[in-house]
Amino acid sequence: MTKASKIFSAFSFTIMMYIGVVTVANGDPLARRISSNSEFTFIRLVYNSAPAMYQGYGYGMRDSWRVDWPDAENHFLQGLKRLTSVDASGNGQLLTLLDEELFDYPWLYVLEVGSWVLSDTEIQRLREFLLKGGFLMIDDFHGSREWAGFMSIMRKVFPDRPVLEFENSDEVLHVMFDLDNRIQIPGIHTYWSGNSFEKDGIKPHWRGIYDDDGRLMVAINFNMDIGDAWEHADHPNYPQPMTALAYRFGVNYVIYSMTH
């Protein structure tokens, strides 16, 4: 081994050790195994994000799935347990589409999908998950550019299935709470900036992808940030009506996913 090789090896080793120490110190969420003794476990989908699409809010380029994690789901689960008879776990859990346990948890939550990147295997497993009866809630992505990024993947998952706006009569809007009066739910920073929308996502959309029997498989909350409303439910400067509506949407999605 040459001197240069030895120096390179020592450098590589040091770098790897550093990464390992940092990972352990930060408590890598993916290193934890799922342990749930409840009927309903809130699973947040972990995915890779495209650098070009990355918008940047203080997270690493591969970490846009982390947004609002874990407070959003942990707050929501408290509400779900209080408002319903669902035997829900106290904390959310994380899974990738390649995890073996994916099919043991028929509920998935994913956000910031404007920049998501899924491999062919992940796309195939997501399609299978949904067609077998799994449910996917999509949240917190805004504007035409992110919609295009989201659809570039979703078109591969379901090339022929249309994305439809919820009808007022859609059961998902009534299964637990009647959600006829819907308003845009902004993220906390957007709200503080005096807006209710981000980028060019002025109008909120509640959209869905349905299976052959008309059952909702994918609930798409576009141009809004329900997760932020959950996360900041206890923040004195975040409006209560929006938090309440976000909870109601979450509850309806969960109940619908467990009944249809």
Next chain:
Amino acid sequence: MLDFLLKYPQIVYDQGELILAREWPPWIAVTCFVIILLVISAMLLIKRTSLKLPQLLSIWTLQVLMVVVVLMVIWQPAIMTEKLRSGDNVIAIMLDTSESMNYTEEAGSRMQTALAVLQDQAIAGFNDRYLVQRFTFDQEAANTDSFETLPLPEQMTLLGNSVRQVLSMSRSTPLGAIVLVSDGADNAGTLTQDQLAEIAAFNVPVHTIGIGRETIEEDLELQGVSLPGQALPGTILAARIAVRHDKPGLARLKVYDNDNIIMSHDLELEETNQVTTAWIDIPVSDTGYRHLKFSLDPWEGEQVTLNNQQSRVVNVKEEKYKVLYIEGEPRWEYKFMRRAMDKDPSIELVSLLRVSQNKFYRQGISNADELEEGFPTSRAELFQYNALILGSIEAASFTPEQHQMIHDFVSERGGSLLMIAGLNGLGNGGWENSLLNEVLPARLDQENQFVREKIKVALTSVGLHSSMLKFDQDINENRTQWDGLPEIADYQLIGNLKPAAATLLTFDVAGETHPLLVNQPYGRGFSYILATGGTWRWQMSLPLEDQRHETFWRQLLREMVIDTPGRFFMTSQVTGDEIQIKSEIRDEEYNPERELKLTAIVTPQSGEVITVELHPSTDVPDLMTGEFRADTSGLYTIETITRRDDEPIDSARMAIYHDAGKAEYFSLRTNRSLLQQLADATGGRYWNIDELDELPNAVEFSSAGITEREISPLWDAPLFFILLLLFKIIEWLLRRRWNTI
């Protein structure tokens, strides 16, 4: 030997009563015995010489025994018997003249053998001592002067009815005994325990003489075919086949739908069994009355092949059955079961889900009013469903009246109840103290918690043959498919199974096997326990195109509903060529409707329409019955119409296939056990044709008819004198050995 030692043949002792002819009071015998006992004891003690105690006791015992024998002789034992008085009594001889008596065996036909038996001196000699009345019988008995001219053979034997008829006809005559000559083929099954008791009550001994072979090696008989009378399209029916045989071998069973063969199945007939049973799966798809014919290929040399075939009719119909599912919490099992049932055209799954403490969510309802007030509060509302599923919900969620209604739903309405495991289900739900613990197939126990651990499911041998657990018609492939299922998500232990419970699925935990799916009949209905709420994992873990999860739920629910009786229930019973229609009508609460009139319109495949009025049964309350005779083979469609004040109210239809005149070819082997049962119940005896010499003696002993009492002394029986001699010789030999003589 018995005759020599005790003077009289065995039958005298069987029929007689032992008495003591010396009419001295018993205390004299006791006093004599005690005095002699004391004298013997004293004498032995005085003259004991050098005998040791054990030797002394031996001598004492022998001498006491001798005294006992002497005292018995003095008191004159005797046998008291009642005998038919010669010349005053009637003996009835009954000859079976049904078709099965024409079966040819090595020595000729059974009828020829029977006639030879009747000419035997033993029976011919009856004429000297009794007035002999002769009867032929098949469906009924007929008096005849002689057996030289016989009636044409009938296609059915009603043995019990015929004997009862002869007994009734002879009420006014001193009938001493009946001698019945038959092969025992009571193919209408009329000799029930009730009828035996009725015959025995006449107190006339019936001596039966068995004609024919008890084993016929060359013959195969399709003894039974059991399968449901109705089915939903697309169902696989499990048919239980029973084949009677007297040697091992291979038999080929063919099944025809009308005249088209739909399957062929080889049955291995075992050496150890006389009746081999097997399960076969028959797929039914097209709606309508399916006439299924089951036929065994004949064996070489088989003389009678008509008993190789049987026909059944299955009514395959599109019908909606309603299932009510009450669930106490949103859960995946609920969702995936609903999805599995969504595309089943036969099951309407109506569910009531408690989504929060104060809110229920209804699915599958047919109108806005259905279940608006929650769980049904009246019997009529609940009884409109065919099956009820209780999920993870506590017993306390129901009122005592609702508990009673659920109980009655199974026991009276005949519905099916399925309870599935859950956080608040089974033992966790407090059901162990409810009325439903009586209904369910296992005891529930509060200690048996719901456990979220994955477990593997296994089929039991009962489950393997159950139509509700069929993934494939081939038994091995079915087992493979079950073995290949992924683990389910959770389980819950249940308590001890009830005696009538059948375990269909099991799972293993910590090396112990526990029941997962059990059921039992209860009242008119069935109850089930599924000790998991985690079969949904099959749906999510198996490949997308795999239908096993859906098939499991569809078949389970179909099984639960298919036999639930409707308000207008009709069935039939075939006795030879006589067909009885049975019907029950109930109101919305399943209380019997007693005011309605019923008329059945019977349309044979060929021939004229028959109208049958149904009347209340004398045996079973609330059952209406009517009979008609089916003279021709073919399909008989029966439509029963209910009327109130001559206004038609409702109607029900069913169909049967009848093979006229075939009954006599079944149960071909001599039914010795039936003839023996008849003889034993009446105080008579079963006779083989080679032991008829003793028959006249046996017939003589009867308490029926005009009898005389005979006392036969026993005191001079050689046995007593031999015993006396024996005791004395033994004593002498012992004394010689001990050198005391």
